[in-house]
Amino acid sequence: MAQFTRVSRSVGLITLQNPPVNALSAVARQGIVDAVKRALSDPKVKSVVICGQNGIFCGGADIKEFGTNITGPPLVPMIHAIEASNKPVVAAIEGSAFGGGLELALGCHYRVAHSKAKLGLTEVTLGLLPAAGGTQRLPRLIGVPAALNLITTGRHVTAAEALQLGIVDQVTDHNAVDEAVKFALSVAGKSLDARRISTYPCPCPSDVDALFEEVMQKVRQSARGAIAPIACVQAVRAAATLPYSQGMEREQELMATLFTSGQARALQYCFFAQRAVGRWSMPSGARWDTSKPRSIHKAAVIGLGTMGRGIAVALAQTGLSVVAVETQEKQFMEAKKMVSGMMERGAKRHGTAPPLDKITYSQNIQAVADVDLVIEAVFEDMALKEKVFQQLSTICKQGTFLCTNTSALDVDHLASQTRNPELVVGMHFFAPAHVMKLLEVVYGPRSSPQAVATAMQLGKKMGKVSVAVGNCRGFVGNRMLKPYLEQALFLLEEGATPELVDGALEEFGFALGVFKMSDLSGLDVGWKVRKGDGLVEPGLASGPSARIRQGRRYSPLGDLLCEQGRFGQKTGQGWYRYDKPGSRVPRYDPWLHSFLEEYRTQHGIVARRIDQQEVLERCLYALINEGFRILEDGIAAGPEDIDIIYVFGYSWPRHRGGPMFYASMVGLAKVLERLEHYHQAHPDVPYMQPCNLLRRLVASGSPPVHKWKEAIKKLRSQL
Numbered sequence: 259m260a261q262f263t264r265v266s267r268s269v270g271l272i273t274l275q276n277p278p279v280n281a282l283s284a285v286a287r288q289g290i291v292d293a294v295k296r297a298l299s300d301p302k303v304k305s306v307v308i309c310g311q312n313g314i315f316c317g318g319a320d321i322k323e324f325g326t327n328i329t330g331p332p333l334v335p336m337i338h339a340i341e342a343s344n345k346p347v348v349a350a351i352e353g354s355a356f357g358g359g360l361e362l363a364l365g366c367h368y369r370v371a372h373s374k375a376k377l378g379l380t381e382v383t384l385g386l387l388p389a390a391g392g393t394q395r396l397p398r399l400i401g402v403p404a405a406l407n408l409i410t411t412g413r414h415v416t417a418a419e420a421l422q423l424g425i426v427d428q429v430t431d432h433n434a435v436d437e438a439v440k441f442a443l444s445v446a447g448k449s450l451d452a453r454r455i456s457t458y459p460c461p462c463p464s465d466v467d468a469l470f471e472e473v474m475q476k477v478r479q480s481a482r483g484a485i486a487p488i489a490c491v492q493a494v495r496a497a498a499t500l501p502y503s504q505g506m507e508r509e510q511e512l513m514a515t516l517f518t519s520g521q522a523r524a525l526q527y528c529f530f531a532q533r534a535v536g537r538w539s540m541p542s543g544a545r546w547d548t549s550k551p552r553s554i555h556k557a558a559v560i561g562l563g564t565m566g567r568g569i570a571v572a573l574a575q576t577g578l579s580v581v582a583v584e585t586q587e588k589q590f591m592e593a594k595k596m597v598s599g600m601m602e603r604g605a606k607r608h609g610t611a612p613p614l615d616k617i618t619y620s621q622n623i624q625a626v627a628d629v630d631l632v633i634e635a636v637f638e639d640m641a642l643k644e645k646v647f648q649q650l651s652t653i654c655k656q657g658t659f660l661c662t663n664t665s666a667l668d669v670d671h672l673a674s675q676t677r678n679p680e681l682v683v684g685m686h687f688f689a690p691a692h693v694m695k696l697l698e699v700v701y702g703p704r705s706s707p708q709a710v711a712t713a714m715q716l717g718k719k720m721g722k723v724s725v726a727v728g729n730c731r732g733f734v735g736n737r738m739l740k741p742y743l744e745q746a747l748f749l750l751e752e753g754a755t756p757e758l759v760d761g762a763l764e765e766f767g768f769a770l771g772v773f774k775m776s777d778l779s780g781l782d783v784g785w786k787v788r789k790g791d792g793l794v795e796p797g798l799a800s801g802p803s804a805r806i807r808q809g810r811r812y813s814p815l816g817d818l819l820c821e822q823g824r825f826g827q828k829t830g831q832g833w834y835r836y837d838k839p840g841s842r843v844p845r846y847d848p849w850l851h852s853f854l855e856e857y858r859t860q861h862g863i864v865a866r867r868i869d870q871q872e873v874l875e876r877c878l879y880a881l882i883n884e885g886f887r888i889l890e891d892g893i894a895a896g897p898e899d900i901d902i903i904y905v906f907g908y909s910w911p912r913h914r915g916g917p918m919f920y921a922s923m924v925g926l927a928k929v930l931e932r933l934e935h936y937h938q939a940h941p942d943v944p945y946m947q948p949c950n951l952l953r954r955l956v957a958s959g960s961p962p963v964h965k966w967k968e969a970i971k972k973l974r975s976q977l
């Protein structure tokens with residue numbers, strides 16, 4: 259709803275009241291319409307201020323309404339009525355003005371913002387466009403190039419930038435509502451002819467076609483298949499080339515297409531899923547709302563390789579005191595320099611001071627004696643990690659949480675090396691750890707709810723999207739990656755090329771295909787793991803048995819490349835060729851192609867034509883199938899957890915909503931049918947055997963993704 263009061267005798271104050279973010283629900287819109295009518299008909303009211311309660315102007319349209327039959331007054335005429343008012347209307351912007359919230363403010367005649375406020379036309383991030391006149395008003399107010407930048411990215415701007423761009427008229431450090439009221443008093447009775455943005459001509463560069471062609475090309479490239487940014491460009495083009503009323507028609511037309519698209523559903527699902535993962539639960543029944551985290555003031559990082567350095571920077575950036583330990587002299591000196599450089603570059607980007615004094619360095623593990631929490635980030639070797647945990651358990655003060663940044667090893671086994679296994683959890687960061695948003699918080703059977711709550715809270719403080727998951731080999735993300743990588747190799751054996759596989763995955767929306775990603779992260783990483791698992795057998799004879807390991811199909815292609823010293827970008831050769839070691843641009847490598855041909859001949863494989871659809875089905879459905887197993891095993895509490903891990907940690911295209919959401923969009927019956935088909939064709943690939951949970955969900959009528967958790971619970975209780 260919206261509350262109307264009269265303040266300072268002649269100012270009508272309209273306060274949006276729809277906690278928590280004053281979203282423009284049907285009731286809120288009706289409240290505004292009624293309050294505006296009241297203000298305009300009250301002769302004592304000479305000017306109007308619109309604000310939001312609890313320090314937030316407005317979080318935009320009510321996203322929860324989007325999947326429903328929308329009732330109540332529509333936004334566009336409501337905003338037109340405000341703009342057409344003959345009494346000045348001032349928006350008092352505190353907190354956030356996003357999406358429809360900013361569009362409402364653009365319909366007002368003036369905007370006063372608090373200096374800490376954030377503004378943005380964020381609709382594109384939800385698969386939509388600013389369809390309450392935003393695509394038509396913003397370019398008229400700040401010009402086409404700046405409007406295009408804001409509308410196609412949905413980025414948040416500070417009040418200072420908004421003032422510089424001309425979006426707001428005044429910025430204040432004081433109470434924005436009080437300042438807006440003063441402002442409203444000062445403009446009462448003044449002409450509004452020059453204040454209605456919809457009547458402005460759109461300032462437009464002379465060569466509109468060239469400008470939009472260039473922008474469209476850039477947007478297409480960065481959109482990775484998302485349609486909303488393209489529609490945003492088209493709508494702004496309408497603002498630049500058509501009268502306002504026709505521009506509005508175009509805006510509505512484009513919105514109608516986006517509104518019902520699968521991409522909008524996927525992006526809105528991600529919005530809520532991102533928030534849902536914060537409400538974690540464990541199979542023991544422990545939950546986010548009943549588990550109290552402990553405050554962490556001082557933390558330590560053990561091991562200053564690539565991961566440890568990033569973690570130390572991320573911790574210091576949150577304002578914590580950090581002890582950074584590296585026992586090897588050479589690495590120690592190098593890390594100190596690198597960490598300082600990373601902090602300086604980060605601070606420069608944000609216009610802040612680098613938190614250099616937050617980190618103290620030591621070559622002695624005893625230096626962690628008084629910290630509240632340790633993150634171990636030594637080399638991925640169980641024997642080494644065991645030793646570190648045994649040491650930590652005796653060195654650290656009572657109650658110190660001991661966390662491991664392992665990406666796959668058994669957290670419970672590490673816990674068993676300590677005196678207090680309940681204090682041990684995994685904190686699996688993604689490289690580079692000070693940049694990547696994802697954190698998997700891994701609980702073992704003995705981890706206490708407080709340890710999980712503390713790691714989750716610390717992750718949030720570090721600006722991470724933290725997901726609590728159970729303990730198993732590879733946890734959620736890397737466990738699902740294994741069948742995906744395996745299928746990619748099998749496809750190469752059968753006749754595909756790295757270019758074909760990567761092309762299909764990139765067209766699907768991944769930033770990098772599987773082979774480019776493997777070159778980037780280094781082929782030697784997986785090679786070491788496979789060696790440890792006893793899978794690598796150099797010089798094995800040709801023939802089908804050479805491609806069977808531990809009773810299942812195995813492709814030694816990656817091992818063969820590593821044997822040749824082809825580790826990817828770092829050596830200048832991998833699945834692609836690079837101009838020199840460390841170069842980043844992958845190029846077609848004739849050597850690799852002849853190698854694949856020879857390999858097939860040696861193993862008696864006749865190459866066949868493989869199309870993009872087969873690539874997608876085999877790589878993605880194998881990964882999704884493992885996702886169902888993870889749900890079945892209770893390693894992830896729900897599909898949202900898996901999807902958020904994939905979107906934030908593995909560059910899964912957000913407009914596809916994550917792998918489990920994608921499966922629900924494809925249709926569970928179809929996914930099952932294709933898995934059955936491929937499992938029949940490749941019976942020696944267990945990952946292709948459809949998981950029981952998938953079969954049972956299909957048998958129970960393929961419930962929509964938001965009902966899976968409930969359905970899984972029910973299916974479990976029937977076992």
Ligand SMILES: CCCCCCCC/C=C\C/C=C/C(=O)SCCNC(=O)CCNC(=O)[C@H](O)C(C)(C)COP(=O)(O)OP(=O)(O)OC[C@H]1O[C@@H](n2cnc3c(N)ncnc32)[C@H](O)[C@@H]1OP(=O)(O)O
Pocket residue numbers: 278279281316317318319320321322328333354356357358359380381384386387388389390510513514517530533534
């Ligand atoms: C042809 C068909 C036409 C149909 C007509 C459709 C009309 C459309 C017309 C115009 C287009 C306008 C579209 C929009 O405005 S889309 C919404 C744009 N808004 C946003 O993108 C902002 C989203 N919200 C946020 O970014 C943040 O929530 C925040 C910065 C506002 C506050 O952050 P924080 O304090 O961290 O809180 P949370 O994020 O945790 O949120 C709290 C709680 O509130 C829920 N919520 C937030 N925003 C909305 C919203 N806009 N609608 C509904 N609910 C919202 C959020 O989900 C949290 O709740 P929880 O999930 O239960 O935890």
